[in-house]
Amino acid sequence: xxxxxxxxxxxxxxxxxxxxxxxxxxxxxxxxxxxxxxxxxxxxxxxxxxxxxxxxxxxxxxxxxxxxxxxxxxxxxxxxxxxxxxxxxxxxxxxxxxxxxxxxxxxxxxxxxxxxxxxxxxxxxxxxxxxxxxxxxxxxxxxxxxxxxxxxxxxxxxxxxxxxxxxxxxxxxxxxxxxxxxxxxxxxxxxxxxxxxxxxxxxxxxxxxxxxxxxxxxxxxxxxxxxxxxxxxxxxxxxxxxxxxxxxxxxxxxxxxxxxxxxxxxxxxxxxxxxxxxxxxxxxxxxxxxxxxxxxxxxxxxxxxxxxxxxxxxxxxxxxxxxxxxxxxxxxxxxxxxxxxxxxxxxxxxxxxxxxx
Numbered sequence: 001x002x003x004x005x006x007x008x009x010x011x012x013x014x015x016x017x018x019x020x021x022x023x024x025x026x027x028x029x030x031x032x033x034x035x036x037x038x039x040x041x042x043x044x045x046x047x048x049x050x051x052x053x054x055x056x057x058x059x060x061x062x063x064x065x066x067x068x069x070x071x072x073x074x075x076x077x078x079x080x081x082x083x084x085x086x087x088x089x090x091x092x093x094x095x096x097x098x099x100x101x102x103x104x105x106x107x108x109x110x111x112x113x114x115x116x117x118x119x120x121x122x123x124x125x126x127x128x129x130x131x132x133x134x135x136x137x138x139x140x141x142x143x144x145x146x147x148x149x150x151x152x153x154x155x156x157x158x159x160x161x162x163x164x165x166x167x168x169x170x171x172x173x174x175x176x177x178x179x180x181x182x183x184x185x186x187x188x189x190x191x192x193x194x195x196x197x198x199x200x201x202x203x204x205x206x207x208x209x210x211x212x213x214x215x216x217x218x219x220x221x222x223x224x225x226x227x228x229x230x231x232x233x234x235x236x237x238x239x240x241x242x243x244x245x246x247x248x249x250x251x252x253x254x255x256x257x258x259x260x261x262x263x264x265x266x267x268x269x270x271x272x273x274x275x276x277x278x279x280x281x282x283x284x285x286x287x288x289x290x291x292x293x294x295x296x297x298x299x300x301x302x303x304x305x306x307x308x309x310x311x312x313x314x315x316x317x318x319x320x321x322x323x324x325x326x327x328x329x330x331x332x333x334x335x336x337x338x339x340x341x342x343x344x345x346x347x348x349x350x351x352x353x354x355x356x357x
Contacts, residue, residue, distance in 0.1 A: 002150060005066040005077060007058045007126065009270050014054060017241055017269060021049050024242040036250045044245055047258040048266070057263050060105060068126075069150060071143045074135070077101075077126035078119035080151065081108055089180065089352055090115040090153040092144050092171070096162020097277055098248035099335065100125045100267050102260070103161065107337040110345035114352075117151060119144065121163065123276035125267050130276050136283035137163070138290060141170035145178065154178060157352050161185045161337060163280060169319065172297035181298040181355040183348050185336055186307065187322075189314035197313060208309035215308075222250065226281030234275025241269050248274075253306065253333050260338055300324035300351035302344055304332030324351045 024045065029038050064079045079101060082088075091114045095103045101118050108116060120127040122135040122143070144167065148156050157180045160168035165184035172179040191197055191209075201209070225233060237244045245265050252261045268274045299319045303310055305328065315322060326347055332340035 002067050002069045005068045005126065007061045007066070009054065009058065013270060017266075018049065020241050021045055024240065026242075036246050040254070041242060041246045041249065044249060044258060044262060044265075045242055048241075048245070048262045052259065052262045052266070054266055054270070057102070057266070061101075064108070066126075069147055071146050071150075072139070073132050074122050074130060074143075075128055076119050076122065076143065076147060077128075078117055078147065079108075081116040081118070083113055083115050085113055088113055088115045089356070090117065090148065090151075090156040091159050091348075091352075092117045092119070092148055092156060092168075094119065094140075094144070094158070094160040094164030094167045095121065095124075096160075096164050097121075097124070097280065098251050098264060098268070099162060100264050102263055102267060103335060103337050105338070106341035107345055110341055111348065113349065114157075115153070117148065117153070117156075119147065121167075121277070121280065123279055124273055125271050127273075128271065128276075129273055130279065133279075134283060135280065136287045137166045137170050137280075138174075138287065139283075140167050141174055144171055145175045148178075155180055157181050157183065157355075159183045159348060162334065166284075169295050169299065170291070172299070173291055173295045176297050179297050181300065181323075181352060182295070183300040183302070183324075183351050185302055185304065185334075185344070187299075187301050187310040187315040187319065188308070189310065189318040191314060192317065201311075201313070204309075205311045205313070208311055211309060219250075222247070223281060226278040227285040228282070230275065230278035230282050234278065237274040238272070241265075244269055244274050251334075253335075255306075255331070255333060256335060256339070260335070294318055294320035296320050298323045298351075298355045300347070300355075301326065302336065302347040303327045304334075304336045304340060304343075305329045306333040307336070308334075323355070 064081050066079050069076045093104055101120050104118055123130040158168035158171045165186040168182045168184055172182040248265050299322045336344045
């Protein structure tokens with residue numbers, strides 16, 4: 001069953017949030033790189049209190065048709081923006097953590113030649129906290145295929161960023177007869193352990209591996225905690241918007257505008273999904289037996305400077321039909337849909353035009 005949906009956060013919620021932000025307890029600090037800085041979090045807290053307007057975010061969301069679908073025991077929130085072209089290709093766009101459907105605001109008008117379905121991941125945002133365990137990338141992929149069928153899209157493309165770049169290839173793997181192509185901003189493929197894989201790597205690939213090693217050594221603590229004990233951290237994040245701002249904010253690069261960062265964090269706070277969203281990592285890590293072998297549907301990558309840099313040699317092992325591989329310099333980073341929407345929209349449009357030619 002699918003029903004219409006509007007975002008309507010009560011004023012009491014907003015007032016209570018403002019009070020919590022104002023009475024935040026601040027931790028002690030020492031000089032050095034111990035994690036996200038107090039200066040950064042205080043600046044974002046001031047923006048949240050003094051400049052951020054949640055009602056403006058609500059208006060932007062409610063400007064698009066929104067719905068909730070009951071799928072496999074969960075309520076899935078999604079935007080459904082139909083093109084004026086009757087023969088338009090349908091795309092399902094999937095976000096990640098700590099992003100949300102807000103990632104795609106700038107991209108939506110630039111993909112007007114497509115029918116767009118933009119769900120909130122189970123446990124994220126207006127999909128609400130998940131009510132059952134097991135919502136890993138593979139189960140989400142099946143849910144998205146169900147959603148697209150219920151909307152009347154028997155054939156469609158899958159687009160994703162971050163966790164969406166994990167879910168989207170799995171839709172293609174399980175439903176190759178229905179998926180026209182998969183377009184992502186990361187192809188998460190890693191060394192297999194075979195020493196021969198490292199022979200004759202290009203300088204760019206070596207730099208990508210060096211950056212990955214740096215990220216693993218300096219920034220991956222969130223991944224391990226989410227994968228092992230998300231509920232432990234959930235108590236703190238559910239009680240403190242400033243704590244949530246710091247934890248989620250660590251993965252928002254400082255090149256991003258404060259409005260984008262605070263809007264995404266506020267969405268998690270106001271929907272009570274700071275803890276349930278983290279469970280996706282746990283569910284993936286404890287999924288047990290998962291599909292193996294390379295994907296076969298046409299696959300495209302639009303890779304941006306400052307983000308995870310995919311290595312073609314490893315990606316080809318995981319995906320047997322990569323037909324588009326583009327690396328872009330300049331603005332974009334991990335949130336290219338927000339910071340480089342023109343470039344990303346052009347890459348997506350070109351990819352799906354070529355897969356259907």
